[in-house]
Amino acid sequence: MKIHDLITTTDELTALCNRFANADFVTVDTEFMRENTYYPELCLVQIADDKEAAAIDPMAKGIDLTPLLDLLCDNEDVLKVFHAGGQDVEIIYNLTGKTPHPIFDTQIAMMAISQSEQIGYANLVESWLGITVDKGARFTDWSRRPLTERQIEYAIGDVTHLSRLFPKMLKKLIGTGRGVWLDAEMEKLADPANYAQDPGEAWKRIRAQSRKADVLGRLKALAGWRENEARHKNIPRGRIMRDETLADIAAHPPRVQADLAKVRGLSAAWKDNDIGKRMMDVIAGAGPLPKSEMPERNQRGAPLGKEGALVADLLKLLLKIRSREIDVAPRLLTRSDEMEALAAGTRDLPVLEGWRYDVFGKDALELVEGRVGFTVKQGRLEMTHFERDDTKRGADPALNTPPAVFNDNSVGDEEE
Known part of the structure; x- marks a missing residue:
């Protein structure tokens, strides 16, 4: 060459x-x-x-x-x-x-x-x-x-x-x-x-604990403001403030600029400098997030209850088994947040479409619906398909959950 x-x-x-x-x-x-x-x-x-x-x-x-x-x-x-x-x-x-x-x-x-x-x-x-x-x-x-x-x-x-x-x-x-x-x-x-890095979409990359419209409205306004400040100064957005600080301010907004001196992650100089004043103006002008932009419950990132978390864990176990069987990276098939959404009841997901459905999504859906279980054969953890008989098992969804047997030696230590 x-x-x-x-x-x-x-x-x-x-x-x-x-x-x-x-x-x-x-x-x-x-x-x-x-x-x-x-x-x-x-x-x-x-x-x-x-x-x-x-x-x-x-x-x-x-x-x-x-x-x-x-x-x-x-x-x-x-x-x-x-x-x-x-x-x-x-x-x-x-x-x-x-x-x-x-x-x-x-x-x-x-x-x-x-x-x-x-x-x-x-x-x-x-x-x-x-x-x-x-x-x-x-x-x-x-x-x-x-x-x-x-x-x-x-x-x-x-x-x-x-x-x-x-x-x-x-x-x-x-x-x-x-x-x-x-x-x-x-x-x-x-x-x-x-x-494209649209400043109006920047808030979606920040993990927020609250789903209150006023908190998310401030989060959107502050994230967009930080993006524009960083662009104007041509510095990394984290140099303006870290995500954690921004989310905390959105959830607990200071009443006056002087309170910025008490915010962890900000310099005390923010209490009376121009950038602090600009941020306070943004907070004052932020309205609640419109209903049309509110994240839906049971979508990706939505909190799972205890039972939903257990179902998500079973889905992740199923993913390990299937990716090992066909020698493919688990992340190509699906991701953790998508499995959590499936466990929470969401069905409009990529894993339930096209080749992903054929390779993994069909079995994942059957697991959620109680038609797949786990067994150990010769020291290896395997899936078992079975037909659910509602007339014998009753109407209680808990009774339709397949038994699971776990073999720690066969599951492996891969990170999710």
Whole structure:
């Protein structure tokens, strides 16, 4: 494979992208810094196909990234391959308002052919290619110039290794017949709505204990205000205030600005500075959350009673069994909050649709409805299907709950 010198001019970049425009796929990675800014600062872009690879310096004086961005976002004939590409896609979206398409993420793909939920790039390369990745340059300051040869070599390695293992992974995926499982996951990764960061939606990412309309109204107003403050100052939102502090203020709003000196997580200076005044104005102007925006009960995140929590635990146990049987990552089938919603009575869920229903959702629903139990056979925990006989068991739903036998040695210690 031909490895180019660091590309620092628009002419070099244009020529490179013209060649990549005829490739079946390109592998892409970025290096960026975001510790001190709201938006990640793009410092390097690496790209390769099966013939050549290059690193592009977006910080080079006068360089125009348009040829690269057009290749990534507008050329539908070239597949763009990432590993754990969410943050890379976010950067491209921030530059263009568009996302790379079509897209393939090897970390997501691994979930369909193994029980690995978030396999790291180094482990992926070692397991597929037998190559140990040098991690020494991983945490360097990519914004400093000039970049060292070691930095550039490390960065380009991320895409050259990926260009070798991607065809192998694709072949195995095709052999399993599970490629269709990933279509929706890849489209979700490429959905621009995931990266829009609407300040009016920021409150939904914050865990709130209360469901009172006035508390949630303040939470929405404060979260949107914090988002705009962080953007304006170009600093991480956590530098304005942490989520926990924001949620606490929404639940227990200070009566006057001087009370901000007593709020844990805020500087005492907030009691009489401008940012404190702006926040008090936001609190004063916040109304109750409209009924149309109130989170519904028994939806994801809704509190479960004791019995519902036990049912959710059984669903999680069922998920462990099924993912082990078919060698697939549990998170590809469903997530904990979705199983809790199923246990709480919600039925409009992805796990009850399409291939997920066929592979796991049908059994999960039967467990909730009392038609699946657990047994131990030769030391292994297995599912048992049986027909529910309401005439013998009675109308009490508690009597229709299947018995469960647990074998701690066979369940395993995986995290949910």
